[in-house]
Amino acid sequence: MNSAEPVFRRADDADAAEVADVWLRSFTAALPTVRRAHGDDEVREWFSSVVVPQYETWVAVAEGFVIGLLVLDGEELEQLYLDPSWRGRGVGDRFVDLAKQQRPDGLGLWTFQVNGSARRFYERHGFTAVEYTDGLRNEEHEPDVRYTWRPDEVALPISSHTRKL
Known part of the structure; x- marks a missing residue:
């Protein structure tokens, strides 16, 4: 395996x-115009005392370093962040x-409306925007958008041959 392969x-x-x-x-890098609601030390404390021990947290590791994270909470995709490089x-x-x-029945997530690259990314992966808000319900007070993903319904194949009874 290539050492750079996560x-x-x-x-x-x-x-x-x-x-x-990484977060x-x-x-x-991704949200330079969004005011963070918490300082660096508060973010570090939150990850060490809440996120990693209490949520389903996944990491991508390459060359011995964490390069990305995924946090799931129930059917919520709470966090997906990658090292900018x-x-x-x-x-x-x-x-x-x-x-x-991990959540084959479906997922939901929130992202900021200003985060065009994340929005395009989730839309490419089959997520659909279902709600837009003014941001008053999030700590950053930044307008956001709710996305959901549900697996495609299984379509029965249509036979090109029909049988006569």
């Missing part, structure tokens, strides 16, 4: 600091596939 696994407590750092770098390399696609495997 390995996907469940996060453990020892990953929390790196997970928080901080990714949020800063790993964007566009298929890691996010693999995380979405993993989330769909």
Whole structure:
């Protein structure tokens, strides 16, 4: 296996600091106009005391470092962030596939309306925008959009041959 090929696994407590750092770098790079509701130390504490121990947290690890994270809570895709240097390399696609495997009945998520790249990414993966808000319900007070994904209904194949009775 190429050493740069990411390995996907469940996060453990020892990953929390790196997970928080990836989140901080990714949020800063992807959302420069969005006011963060919490400082760096608060974010690190939240990941170490809440997210990693209490939620289904997955990491992508390459060359010994966490390069991405996925957090699931019930049917919610709560977090999907990649180190900026790993964007566009298929890691996010693999995380979405993993989330769909873990939640085959469907997923929901929120993203900020201003995050055009995330919105295009989720739409490419079959998520549909179902609600737009003014942002008053999120800590950043940033307009957001709700997406949902439901697996395609199984279509019965139509036979090109018909039998006469």
